[in-house]
Amino acid sequence: MASANLRFARGSIEHVDKIYRCFVDCGWAYSKGEIYRFVSLASNVSVCWDDCEDKVTGVGLVTSFSADNGILDLVGMMISHPDYRRRGIAKHIFADLTATSRKQGHDLGLIATDIGAKVYEKQDFTVPPQAMRKKYQHNSVDLHQRLREYDLNLNGRLFEESDLETVLKLDRRAFGADRRAVLSAMASGTEDGTTSARVITYLDESGCATGFAVMSYTHSSMVLGPVVANSPDETVGMMAELLQQRDGRDENENKSVSMFLSGQESSLEPVLQALGFEHLATLTAMELKNLHSPSSALLDAGGLAATYVCCANPAWG
Numbered sequence: 001m002a003s004a005n006l007r008f009a010r011g012s013i014e015h016v017d018k019i020y021r022c023f024v025d026c027g028w029a030y031s032k033g034e035i036y037r038f039v040s041l042a043s044n045v046s047v048c049w050d051d052c053e054d055k056v057t058g059v060g061l062v063t064s065f066s067a068d069n070g071i072l073d074l075v076g077m078m079i080s081h082p083d084y085r086r087r088g089i090a091k092h093i094f095a096d097l098t099a100t101s102r103k104q105g106h107d108l109g110l111i112a113t114d115i116g117a118k119v120y121e122k123q124d125f126t127v128p129p130q131a132m133r134k135k136y137q138h139n140s141v142d143l144h145q146r147l148r149e150y151d152l153n154l155n156g157r158l159f160e161e162s163d164l165e166t167v168l169k170l171d172r173r174a175f176g177a178d179r180r181a182v183l184s185a186m187a188s189g190t191e192d193g194t195t196s197a198r199v200i201t202y203l204d205e206s207g208c209a210t211g212f213a214v215m216s217y218t219h220s221s222m223v224l225g226p227v228v229a230n231s232p233d234e235t236v237g238m239m240a241e242l243l244q245q246r247d248g249r250d251e252n253e254n255k256s257v258s259m260f261l262s263g264q265e266s267s268l269e270p271v272l273q274a275l276g277f278e279h280l281a282t283l284t285a286m287e288l289k290n291l292h293s294p295s296s297a298l299l300d301a302g303g304l305a306a307t308y309v310c311c312a313n314p315a316w317g
């Protein structure tokens, strides 16, 4: 325990306001609606409280996905309040979350920032090959114009409810585990005040999904991913269609567009750079050492590594 004032407890959606406050103080630009969505879809949330100040000083959560050989738990949204760092809060939260997953026999993985990786390395987490996630961002309003000049062969359609099962099947092959809950939440496009999403689906003649892309509209940016596509051009085509289809709210017009490329995807990088995207950060996928049945989601960046071009976000793989 770092200090007499600090207490660790399970978190829930009742604590979203206080967790959101902690994210604001950390400078992480998630809206309350986004935090609500992360917490409500999590299987385990661990929170550190300063009871004297009645505030959340650290948080981390686990989202669970069922894979062929068991459950994959991804740890995400790990932060400590800047006034409380280097006092063991993250270490304690991480140990608590991973102990629960290990007890349940789940595989464990995560996608780390550079500083986060320093915490997890000490807890037996290692970096598998092909484990990078490159974050690219475009801040300029001329992206729409640039995409118009790009030679696109657009044949996707906006997601319909009847696409869900075929999209989930494709995503499972690409990601390596079932993301029904998070993809359904994204595809529903439910407004929670600040977050909505659009999904575009490419279907073959028999109605099977051959590709799909999700664009989430957060209060600060538009995030493209997950994307399963067969070529860089198809990815850019999906992006163009989704930007044209954005929900019509003017405030989205000037938002940046960002995406996380999965470890094996490099052919998209020159295309993104030509469009004016910048490489902002490189995150690292990590997993627990000595897993008996390591999940393909993190080890191989997806079973269809050549076509799985864009990840969802660090908490959802």
Ligand SMILES: CC(C)(COP(=O)(O)OP(=O)(O)OC[C@H]1O[C@@H](n2cnc3c(N)ncnc32)[C@H](O)[C@@H]1OP(=O)(O)O)[C@@H](O)C(=O)NCCC(=O)NCCS
Pocket: 026, 058, 077, 078, 079, 080, 081, 084, 085, 086, 087, 088, 089, 090, 091, 092, 111, 112, 113, 114, 115, 116, 117, 118, 119, 120, 122
């Ligand atoms: C990463 C973060 C959660 C660590 O929180 P914390 O409560 O300060 O971490 P702890 O005090 O539990 O540190 C545990 C160990 O991690 C390592 N560590 C933590 N912060 C570090 C830093 N800035 N530089 C080097 N090592 C660091 C140390 O080895 C530390 O052990 P020590 O204090 O005995 O040396 C916090 O810095 C943070 O919120 N950063 C911004 C958000 C972020 O990047 N989150 C990670 C997402 S994957």
